[in-house]
Amino acid sequence: MSAILNGGIPPGLTARGIAKSFARPGAKPKVDPHKVLHEIGIEVGPGELVAITGPSGAGKSTFCRILAGLERPDAGTVTLAGRDLGAVPAGQRRVALMFESYALYPHLTVRGNALSPLQAPGGRLAPAEAQKRVDEVLELLEIRHLGERLPGALSGGQKQRVALARTLVQVPDLFLLDEPISHLDAKLRHKLRGEIRRRLSAQSAPSIWATPDGMEALSVGDRVVVLDQGRVEQVGTPEEIWQRPASARVARLLGDPPMNLIEGTLMRAADTLYVTRRDMRLALPPALAAAAARHGTDSIILGVRPDGISFAPAGAEGAVAAEIYSNEPFGKHAIVTIDLGALLAKVKTSMAAAAALGADGGIGRGVGITFPAEGLSLFDGATGRALAGT
Amino acid sequence: MAEAASRPEGSRGYFWTSVTIVYALIVLFPIYWMASMMVKPNDAMFARPTQFLFTPTLEHFEYVLAQGFHWYLLTSFLLCTVSTALVVIIGTPAAYAFARFEMRAKDDLFLFILGSRMAPPVCLVIPFYLIFAKVGLLDTFLGLTLAYMTFNLSFYIWVLRSFCRDLPVELEEAAALEGWSRPQIFRRVVFPLLRNGIVATAVLCFIFAWNEFLFAFMLGGKAVQTLPVSIPKLITSQGVRWGEMAVVGMTALLPVLAVVFVLQRHIVRGLTLGAVKG
Numbered sequence: 179m180s181a182i183l184n185g186g187i188p189p190g191l192t193a194r195g196i197a198k199s200f201a202r203p204g205a206k207p208k209v210d211p212h213k214v215l216h217e218i219g220i221e222v223g224p225g226e227l228v229a230i231t232g233p234s235g236a237g238k239s240t241f242c243r244i245l246a247g248l249e250r251p252d253a254g255t256v257t258l259a260g261r262d263l264g265a266v267p268a269g270q271r272r273v274a275l276m277f278e279s280y281a282l283y284p285h286l287t288v289r290g291n292a293l294s295p296l297q298a299p300g301g302r303l304a305p306a307e308a309q310k311r312v313d314e315v316l317e318l319l320e321i322r323h324l325g326e327r328l329p330g331a332l333s334g335g336q337k338q339r340v341a342l343a344r345t346l347v348q349v350p351d352l353f354l355l356d357e358p359i360s361h362l363d364a365k366l367r368h369k370l371r372g373e374i375r376r377r378l379s380a381q382s383a384p385s386i387w388a389t390p391d392g393m394e395a396l397s398v399g400d401r402v403v404v405l406d407q408g409r410v411e412q413v414g415t416p417e418e419i420w421q422r423p424a425s426a427r428v429a430r431l432l433g434d435p436p437m438n439l440i441e442g443t444l445m446r447a448a449d450t451l452y453v454t455r456r457d458m459r460l461a462l463p464p465a466l467a468a469a470a471a472r473h474g475t476d477s478i479i480l481g482v483r484p485d486g487i488s489f490a491p492a493g494a495e496g497a498v499a500a501e502i503y504s505n506e507p508f509g510k511h512a513i514v515t516i517d518l519g520a521l522l523a524k525v526k527t528s529m530a531a532a533a534a535l536g537a538d539g540g541i542g543r544g545v546g547i548t549f550p551a552e553g554l555s556l557f558d559g560a561t562g563r564a565l566a567g568t
Numbered sequence: 569m570a571e572a573a574s575r576p577e578g579s580r581g582y583f584w585t586s587v588t589i590v591y592a593l594i595v596l597f598p599i600y601w602m603a604s605m606m607v608k609p610n611d612a613m614f615a616r617p618t619q620f621l622f623t624p625t626l627e628h629f630e631y632v633l634a635q636g637f638h639w640y641l642l643t644s645f646l647l648c649t650v651s652t653a654l655v656v657i658i659g660t661p662a663a664y665a666f667a668r669f670e671m672r673a674k675d676d677l678f679l680f681i682l683g684s685r686m687a688p689p690v691c692l693v694i695p696f697y698l699i700f701a702k703v704g705l706l707d708t709f710l711g712l713t714l715a716y717m718t719f720n721l722s723f724y725i726w727v728l729r730s731f732c733r734d735l736p737v738e739l740e741e742a743a744a745l746e747g748w749s750r751p752q753i754f755r756r757v758v759f760p761l762l763r764n765g766i767v768a769t770a771v772l773c774f775i776f777a778w779n780e781f782l783f784a785f786m787l788g789g790k791a792v793q794t795l796p797v798s799i800p801k802l803i804t805s806q807g808v809r810w811g812e813m814a815v816v817g818m819t820a821l822l823p824v825l826a827v828v829f830v831l832q833r834h835i836v837r838g839l840t841l842g843a844v845k846g
Binding site: 246247248267268269270271273274275277279281282283284285294295298299300301344348 | 757
């Protein structure tokens with residue numbers, strides 16, 4: 179990004195072409211290795227927070243470990259704050275990594291754990307200063323009262339916050355948070371997501387926040403990187419990723435519930451392009467139809483967000499026939515699962531609309547659904563790449 | 569909660585308790601018998617019917633001290649302490665290295681180390697004797713220390729390696745990332761978590777060395793005599809001195825008993841629990 183301004187060496191983090199494979203269990207290394215990362219490149223500017231998301235096994239943790247220097251990449255370069263980290267051992271990289279597994283020192287108290295990086299030769303602070311900073315972070319994470327406890331006496335969420343505290347007290351050149359809030363209860367997660375984001379953004383160091391939760395990634399990241407099976411699927415701002423997911427794999431990660439993906443075939447009749455699947459036939463809006471026609475593929479995946487689908491009486495004009503599979507009222511909205519014939523789709527609708535489906539949620543009843551003209555996405559049926567979206 | 573649930577209830581509980589008590593009495597009876605022999609006058613030793621009541625005497629203690637058996641005790645104690653200390657100093661880094669580092673022929677090397685423990689001691693004592701005779705270590709304290717260290721080292725490395733393996737490597741990675749050097753990580757993280765394992769294993773090594781007879785008998789000669797080796801001296805031309813034997817035997821047994829209590833306390837693991845989630 180800012181590479182041009184600084185004589186080719188960006189001040190933040192730049193990783194280029196990072197590749198990594200592991201030997202499969204029981205197999206000889208080098209023969210049929212398991213490729214975890216394929217040429218991953220990423221740039222994070224100073225003070226920027228990039229969220230990395232992807233399903234488990236996407237390579238998020240491995241990528242973080244490579245940046246931290248705990249794992250040696252097969253190929254690729256990492257530069258941080260103008261330094262090439264290729265030959266720099268983990269201890270001298272000035273990277274604060276929060277482990278997904280916490281990695282708390284079991285023989286040190288909560289306070290001892292949080293103080294540890296500030297007592298280390300690299301980040302040593304005057305004891306009073308260190309205590310002050312630890313107090314402040316423990317206070318922020320609501321675990322100051324646990325200061326003298328040993329990790330063994332803490333709950334999972336408390337341990338996670340201790341690990342978080344140990345990371346946040348540092349002033350490193352790079353923050354790496356591997357699933358930092360995944361084991362907290364919902365209330366605390368909401369509070370800390372904002373607090374941590376605020377704290378990280380105030381620092382000049384770049385930060386990386388890895389999470390399997392796509393919505394969490396959208397909410398914390400200045401930019402979001404979507405990884406899938408060791409490949410970068412998409413990089414962009416949260417808006418870009420939300421509005422125009424680059425592939426069906428990205429779409430599947432985002433939303434609560436995520437986007438419905440309906441595999442179908444393109445069919446032309448008269449001047450209109452239709453997506454057909456079994457006895458469902460849906461006319462594409464002109465913009466989508468043009469993109470689909472340009473691409474010239476028949477096998478297609480139609481993406482539609484759960485809040486885009488609305489109910490119509492069964493057999494109504496232009497409605498697609500479906501059967502109600504389950505009906506979950508959440509209070510402020512309801513999630514209705516419908517069966518489109520060997521395919522379940524989720525519909526997010528109002529409580530009133532869900533109640534109108536009938537007694538017992540109308541489970542088993544036939545119903546019609548209509549798709550919106552806007553907010554549809556099309557993906558290539560073979561590759562999953564996005565063709566168009568509105 | 570789980571503990572309470574697994575405790576046998578009612579009459580079944582009493583039954584198993586009494587079985588345990590009876591078993592304990594059977595096991596402990598020889599120890600009681602030895603203890604009573606320590607203070608039994610010679611004429612009551614083999615009286616028929618058995619005399620459970622007698623006037624206690626200290627004559628066996630006097631004889632044992634007069635014969636200088638306390639020096640054998642000291643020899644035993646020094647020998648076991650020094651050899652166990654050497655085992656801990658040499659074996660701890662070795663066990664750690666075997667658990668953590670990739671090295672060529674690691675498994676072969678490890679088996680080789682174990683081999684010295686698997687072979688029957690009788691097979692090893694002859695080469696030991698020949699080598700020690702050549703290099704002048706026969707009948708020396710140093711020679712016997714080295715011999716004990718050798719056969720305990722393999723056991724120590726073997727046991728401590730599994731303790732090392734149980735340590736989550738991420739703790740060391742976390743410390744490394746904070747900027748601690750390798751020796752500092754060993755001192756700050758690895759050693760405190762291994763301490764229980766080290767104590768428990770070292771105590772076992774100490775007991776093995778303490779009970780050892782064959783090597784001490786063959787390699788120590790007249791110059792270095794340990795407590796177990798000294799006991800046959802009490803089979804004299806005037807007969808077997810049973811009371812004295814009981815005194816020496818009891819002296820040899822007490823440290824082992826004491827050490828078992830210490831072991832119990834330290835073998836309780838759980839310090840590493842809670843380090844890593846799950």
